[in-house]
Amino acid sequence: MKSLAELQAIRDKARASVNIRENAEAETRVLVGMATCGIAAGARPVLNAFVEEVAKRGLQDTMVTQTGCIGICQYEPVVEVITPGKEKVTYVKMTAEKAVRVVNDHLVNGNVVTEYTIGANAIGAK
Amino acid sequence: MFRSNVLVCGGTGCTSSNSEQIIDKLNEEIKAQGLDKEVNVIRTGCFGLCALGPIMVVYPEGAFYSRVTVEDVPEIVSEHLLKGRIVTRLLYQETVVDDNTTKSLNETKFYAKQMRIALRNCGVINPELIDEYIAQDGYAALGKVLTEMTPQQVIQTMLDSGLRGRGGAGFPTGLKWKFAAANPADQKYACCNADEGDPGAFMDRSVLEGDPHSVLEAMAIAGYAIGATQGYIYIRAEYPIAVKRLQIAIDQAREYGLLGKNIFDSGFDFDIDIRLGAGAFVCGEETALMTSIEGKRGEPRVRPPFPALKGLFGKPTVLNNVETYANIPQIILKGADWFRSIGTEKSPGTKVFALGGKITNTGLVEVPMGTTLREVVEDIGGGVPDGHTFKAAQTGGPSGGCIPASLIDTPIDYDNLIAIGSMMGSGGLIVMDETTCMVDIAKFFLEFTVDESCGKCTPCRVGTKRLLEILDKITRGNGTLEDIDKLEELCYYIKENSLCGLGQTAPNPVLSTLKYYRDEYEAHVTEHRCPAGACKALTNFHIEAAKCKGCTLCARNCPVGAISGKVKEAHVIDTEKCIKCGVCMEKCKFNAVVKK
Numbered sequence: 090m091k092s093l094a095e096l097q098a099i100r101d102k103a104r105a106s107v108n109i110r111e112n113a114e115a116e117t118r119v120l121v122g123m124a125t126c127g128i129a130a131g132a133r134p135v136l137n138a139f140v141e142e143v144a145k146r147g148l149q150d151t152m153v154t155q156t157g158c159i160g161i162c163q164y165e166p167v168v169e170v171i172t173p174g175k176e177k178v179t180y181v182k183m184t185a186e187k188a189v190r191v192v193n194d195h196l197v198n199g200n201v202v203t204e205y206t207i208g209a210n211a212i213g214a215k
Numbered sequence: 216m217f218r219s220n221v222l223v224c225g226g227t228g229c230t231s232s233n234s235e236q237i238i239d240k241l242n243e244e245i246k247a248q249g250l251d252k253e254v255n256v257i258r259t260g261c262f263g264l265c266a267l268g269p270i271m272v273v274y275p276e277g278a279f280y281s282r283v284t285v286e287d288v289p290e291i292v293s294e295h296l297l298k299g300r301i302v303t304r305l306l307y308q309e310t311v312v313d314d315n316t317t318k319s320l321n322e323t324k325f326y327a328k329q330m331r332i333a334l335r336n337c338g339v340i341n342p343e344l345i346d347e348y349i350a351q352d353g354y355a356a357l358g359k360v361l362t363e364m365t366p367q368q369v370i371q372t373m374l375d376s377g378l379r380g381r382g383g384a385g386f387p388t389g390l391k392w393k394f395a396a397a398n399p400a401d402q403k404y405a406c407c408n409a410d411e412g413d414p415g416a417f418m419d420r421s422v423l424e425g426d427p428h429s430v431l432e433a434m435a436i437a438g439y440a441i442g443a444t445q446g447y448i449y450i451r452a453e454y455p456i457a458v459k460r461l462q463i464a465i466d467q468a469r470e471y472g473l474l475g476k477n478i479f480d481s482g483f484d485f486d487i488d489i490r491l492g493a494g495a496f497v498c499g500e501e502t503a504l505m506t507s508i509e510g511k512r513g514e515p516r517v518r519p520p521f522p523a524l525k526g527l528f529g530k531p532t533v534l535n536n537v538e539t540y541a542n543i544p545q546i547i548l549k550g551a552d553w554f555r556s557i558g559t560e561k562s563p564g565t566k567v568f569a570l571g572g573k574i575t576n577t578g579l580v581e582v583p584m585g586t587t588l589r590e591v592v593e594d595i596g597g598g599v600p601d602g603h604t605f606k607a608a609q610t611g612g613p614s615g616g617c618i619p620a621s622l623i624d625t626p627i628d629y630d631n632l633i634a635i636g637s638m639m640g641s642g643g644l645i646v647m648d649e650t651t652c653m654v655d656i657a658k659f660f661l662e663f664t665v666d667e668s669c670g671k672c673t674p675c676r677v678g679t680k681r682l683l684e685i686l687d688k689i690t691r692g693n694g695t696l697e698d699i700d701k702l703e704e705l706c707y708y709i710k711e712n713s714l715c716g717l718g719q720t721a722p723n724p725v726l727s728t729l730k731y732y733r734d735e736y737e738a739h740v741t742e743h744r745c746p747a748g749a750c751k752a753l754t755n756f757h758i759e760a761a762k763c764k765g766c767t768l769c770a771r772n773c774p775v776g777a778i779s780g781k782v783k784e785a786h787v788i789d790t791e792k793c794i795k796c797g798v799c800m801e802k803c804k805f806n807a808v809v810k811k
Binding site: 090091100103104123124133139141152154156157 | 216217218220222354362473478
């Protein structure tokens with residue numbers, strides 16, 4: 090170890106893996122439906138895509154976690170984004186690619202990706 | 216990138232209740248479910264709530280599972296880790312609000328009043344990975360000291376912080392460093408006392424098992440402050456997990472260049488080696504410890520000269536306790552004023568206590584100095600279990616004394632404990648209820664010191680033996696009032712004439728119980744009665760004829776056939792044959808067996 094900068098670099102890199110243990114009171118929660126129906130429809134890559142993208146973007150106060158079946162199995166994989174003080178956003182028929190866009194547009198820039206939400210899909214299905 | 220972290224306690228307590236096997240099973244199940252790239256299993260140090268071990272915490276949810284068994288693991292993996300459904304039945308009950316809500320661990324009674332400085336990383340990081348320590352600002356204090364501060368400034372910070380030695384005596388750490396720094400020498404040493412010997416104390420072990428790097432970092436800081444280039448950690452061989460993790464930590468620190476030559480390009484060299492102790496209590500005394508490191512028989516030597524002038528190998532040496540060191544990086548990073556704002560005027564900071572004995576939450580707690588004994592025992596410790604009442608707490612192990620129930624509201628700090636005839640000691644806190652006999656407790660600690668006296672000086676070697684003999688005589692009901700006076704006189708003699716701290720404090724358990732429970736001593740002597748019913752020689756078991764239903768259960772279980780009587784008629788115990796094992800009392804469903 091020759092300099093403080095070197096130590097800081099190790100710290101920043103290691104921070105990402107330890108952060109998760111302090112985020113119990115996170116601001117924004119991303120809930121990925123991981124019941125049997127969700128898993129069958131491909132929720133696991135979606136969950137992993139969220140985790141990686143959130144870490145890549147360094148979103149300190151966002152927690153990604155699983156939840157159970159909310160009863161709209163035909164729309165799985167379902168992802169809910171809950172931010173205190175705002176209306177819950179429900180994304181449906183998610184994929185890993187869509188997840189990346191949700192992180193970038195919604196979580197980083199605050200713009201809900203309307204075309205992936207349940208509202209848009211339910212109307213489109215008619 | 217892992218989406219979930221599973222932290223399993225790998226402290227000695229949980230390890231002995233199979234946490235190793237739980238970790239193996241977890242890894243096996245996680246692999247079977249194909250989750251091994253998503254879930255990270257981490258073996259941590261002690262969480263503190265040892266009574267509920269083995270403990271497992273799952274993040275990001277922060278679900279706190281207690282008393283986990285190997286059989287529970289498949290359910291945790293398939294329900295929680297895969298599907299995100301928390302296994303409610305395994306949660307620590309206090310964290311469950313209702314079916315779907317849990318509260319944070321920090322809101323539970325056990326953790327709410329705690330403040331963790333020395334233990335801040337225990338149960339949070341993987342102690343075998345230096346990167347995780349660095350992620351928690353590890354080695355930043357060493358970096359700051361080496362690049363921005365002079366040794367004098369470091370010592371001044373320690374003096375200003377008011378940090379006192381956590382090993383027991385409470386000597387100001389900054390002062391110790393100042394003395395050692397002032398003595399010029401070609402070689403100096405910064406050593407760590409990890410020879411934790413008090414029965415019931417395990418905070419040093421837990422720090423070393425859970426956060427070994429904090430001690431290494433602080434030792435390097437001490438080395439820089441006093442001008443030492445070599446450090447030794449003296450740790451007992453009975454702590455295999457701590458020894459192993461320390462060695463891993465030292466190797467990793469060397470690899471990163473945080474120990475060794477020219478650390479942070481500052482020209483400062485420092486390295487640390489481990490020395491194993493064989494478990495002699497006296498080797499926790501500083502001069503005996505250094506004699507032992509030198510390769511000689513671990514016996515204390517006369518002070519002065521103090522170690523700061525002539526210590527290890529005759530060179531100026533600083534010797535601090537594990538918990539003391541664990542506080543230091545935080546003091547450097549956050550400043551002396553921050554540390555002073557915690558605790559009391561004369562005892563700043565926090566203290567770790569190992570709760571044991573008759574208490575619900577056996578385990579490790581860290582509280583600000585000045586917290587009352589009542590808060591520690593009743594709020595954090597969960598009180599005395601099984602409907603018994605609090606009688607006294609013993610602090611300071613074999614060198615300390617008892618705090619009676621009447622003084623339960625005493626704020627705990629160094630000076631208050633001395634004032635009421637006990638001492639801080641290393642922080643063992645043993646809770647006793649009304650079934651504990653205070654003469655018997657004094658005898659227990661004296662048995663320990665008689666065993667552990669090194670024998671170098673007569674007052675300790677012979678004096679403690681005589682004390683034990685008198686105590687034994689009293690608990691057998693053969694004592695006299697003169698014996699009690701003789702006991703007290705001998706105590707003061709030993710205190711004044713012993714060579715080292717072991718002998719000087721050995722009579723404390725007797726003196727403090729005499730101070731608060733003299734009536735119990737007198738009851739043993741004058742009435743041949745043990746008020747707590749603990750001394751076997753003075754207690755007899757009887758069956759109350761009115762309550763006995765003649766079920767014969769006691770007679771069938773008596774190992775010596777001392778109980779006689781016909782079915783459906785009152786039974787009788789033959790006190791001549793009775794060995795006072797208490798089985799009849801345990802078995803009786805009608806509370807007909809009583810101790811008198």
